[in-house]
Amino acid sequence: MNVIETKDVSYQYPxxxxxxxxxNFRAPxxxxxxxxxxxxxGKSTLFLHFxxxxxxxxxxxLVDDQPLSYxxxxxxxxxQKVGIVFQNPDDQLFAPTVLEDVAFGPFNMGLNQDEVEKxxxxxxxxxxxxxxxxxxxxxxxGGQKKRVAIAGIxxxxxxxxxxxxxxxxxxxxxxSQILRILYQLNxxxxxxxxxxxxxxxxxxxxxxxxxxxDGRIIKExxxxxxxxxxKTIRGANLRLxxxxxxxxxxxxxxxxPFEKPYPLTIGEARKKILEQLED
Amino acid sequence: MVLMFENxxxxxxxxNGLKDTNTYFKALFAISTMLVSLISTSPLLPLFITFLMLFxxxxxxxxxxxxxxxxxxxxxxxxxLTFIFMAIFFGIGVSILKLGIFNLSVTTDGFNLGxxxxxxxxxxxxxxxxxxxxxxxxxxxxxxxxxxxxxxxxELSMLIYRYIFVFLYEAFNMYHSQETRLGYVNLKNTYKSxxxxxxxLFIRTWVKGEQAYISMESRGYDGSLKxxxxxxxxxxxNLILLISFEVLLLFGTYLTGNFKLI
Numbered sequence: 001m002n003v004i005e006t007k008d009v010s011y012q013y014p015x016x017x018x019x020x021x022x023x024n025f026r027a028p029x030x031x032x033x034x035x036x037x038x039x040x041x042g043k044s045t046l047f048l049h050f051x052x053x054x055x056x057x058x059x060x061x062l063v064d065d066q067p068l069s070y071x072x073x074x075x076x077x078x079x080q081k082v083g084i085v086f087q088n089p090d091d092q093l094f095a096p097t098v099l100e101d102v103a104f105g106p107f108n109m110g111l112n113q114d115e116v117e118k119x120x121x122x123x124x125x126x127x128x129x130x131x132x133x134x135x136x137x138x139x140x141x142g143g144q145k146k147r148v149a150i151a152g153i154x155x156x157x158x159x160x161x162x163x164x165x166x167x168x169x170x171x172x173x174x175x176s177q178i179l180r181i182l183y184q185l186n187x188x189x190x191x192x193x194x195x196x197x198x199x200x201x202x203x204x205x206x207x208x209x210x211x212x213x214d215g216r217i218i219k220e221x222x223x224x225x226x227x228x229x230x231k232t233i234r235g236a237n238l239r240l241x242x243x244x245x246x247x248x249x250x251x252x253x254x255x256x257p258f259e260k261p262y263p264l265t266i267g268e269a270r271k272k273i274l275e276q277l278e279d
Numbered sequence: 280m281v282l283m284f285e286n287x288x289x290x291x292x293x294x295n296g297l298k299d300t301n302t303y304f305k306a307l308f309a310i311s312t313m314l315v316s317l318i319s320t321s322p323l324l325p326l327f328i329t330f331l332m333l334f335x336x337x338x339x340x341x342x343x344x345x346x347x348x349x350x351x352x353x354x355x356x357x358x359x360l361t362f363i364f365m366a367i368f369f370g371i372g373v374s375i376l377k378l379g380i381f382n383l384s385v386t387t388d389g390f391n392l393g394x395x396x397x398x399x400x401x402x403x404x405x406x407x408x409x410x411x412x413x414x415x416x417x418x419x420x421x422x423x424x425x426x427x428x429x430x431x432x433x434e435l436s437m438l439i440y441r442y443i444f445v446f447l448y449e450a451f452n453m454y455h456s457q458e459t460r461l462g463y464v465n466l467k468n469t470y471k472s473x474x475x476x477x478x479x480l481f482i483r484t485w486v487k488g489e490q491a492y493i494s495m496e497s498r499g500y501d502g503s504l505k506x507x508x509x510x511x512x513x514x515x516x517n518l519i520l521l522i523s524f525e526v527l528l529l530f531g532t533y534l535t536g537n538f539k540l541i
Contacts, residue, residue: 084494092491
């Protein structure tokens with residue numbers, strides 16, 4: 001079952017330039033899907049369709065197999081189900097304190113104060129930001145702000161979380177903290193969609209990969225399938241994961257027997273190298 | 280980003296010795312003391328209040344004295360100028376100092392009035408400084424909410440408070456990048472760079488506002504902000520202490536009401 005599905009979605013900006021063309025995207029329940037694409041390919045635009053902020057010029061959006069309707073009540077329900085974490089946490093954190101920011105979503109859902117407090121506490125603990133309730137966002141580091149932004153969505157208990165470049169601009173530790181949180185959430189059944197251009201991380205967590213370029217999905221499949229198509233990857237201004245690139249060079253330049261499909265993660269590469277050494 | 284704001288009022292407000300003291304208590308204390316300072320007809324009480332606040336801010340709230348004295352310099356300069364002008368231009372009666380030009384002279388009346396105004400400025404400012412340095416802005420919002428300030432004003436100030444720092448950060452970054460490219464080496468460049476910075480900041484404000492709205496809409500924003508504020512009420516004992524202190528101060532203004540410096 002797909003939590004989110006788009007059917008031939010096209011979108012034109014008011015000035016007529018086309019941002020998305022016939023996009024067919026599916027996010028299966030309980031999986032992590034990565035949307036890979038260079039800057040300006042239409043990732044963020046596509047995401048804003050998922051919760052009805054933007055309406056497609058043509059095509060359909062399905063959430064839980066139900067076509068999206070755009071009346072106020074339906075949108076409210078959709079926005080609770082589909083939580084979007086924006087790329088720049090400063091755009092998302094608007095309240096004077098962490099506490100009030102995380103409470104914003106649950107309050108809008110019409111929950112009572114006790115329930116809101118409970119959810120805020122739970123969400124902040126989830127992302128390891130308990131104890132920061134009274135801090136204003138500008139006293140937090142980039143990684144902390146990102147985690148608070150995630151908590152703000154978690155507190156609404158969405159079915160699916162959509163994250164726009166969740167690791168961009170973070171230091172390695174901050175980035176791995178975010179990924180660990182997402183991985184744990186996924187283990188507990190949360191469906192997740194991530195947009196990124198960090199190709200090294202994609203094979204680690206994604207079970208399904210889409211490549212978007214100039215508003216079109218140009219490749220989809222599991223990581224080995226997608227990264228096996230080196231030409232398409234490079235054509236979309238992306239690259240292979242470093243480890244796969246190394247294997248490619250070793251095969252082509254040094255005639256070492258590393259055949260396609262190239263290993264995409266350190267774990268796979270290790271296995272392959274050990275196999276070769278044994279032979 | 281954290282480093283850049285190390286010495287702002289906001290940082291001190293969030294990390295001072297009195298930050299956990301009841302917000303209502305601090306607000307009520309600062310405002311009522313300020314009122315007493317303003318109605319006092321002798322300069323003694325306001326000056327006493329100035330020193331009291333100085334003591335509280337430096338020793339209780341543990342704000343670095345250098346920072347606080349620098350902060351006090353602003354009202355001091357303003358108050359001192361006021362004092363001089365009032366001493367010269369106000370009041371009638373016996374002159375105690377002839378200036379020798381334009382037939383100007385300082386009168387007892389003017390001197391006393393000027394000094395009273397100076398003292399009130401210092402006293403009143405100290406009270407507000409105490410509040411600003413010990414109470415984080417977000418906590419003050421809850422006081423305002425309790426005072427039934429209209430929601431629209433409250434919501435606006437909350438958003439403004441948050442985004443002041445976002446744009447301050449942006450402005451700093453732009454300023455540094457202009458400086459890097461010699462944007463401020465002479466007066467002409469300075470004017471030009473400043474202008475560009477201002478217009479650029481305006482456009483960014485616009486874009487950021489739109490993005491903030493989209494992200495709020497994504498979390499079900501329906502046009503009103505509900506706040507989650509849990510502030511404890513002032514304990515009865517503290518309230519009584521506070522009231523007795525203010526009554527004592529009022530009594531002080533009564534006793535010293537006729538005091539004149541000269």
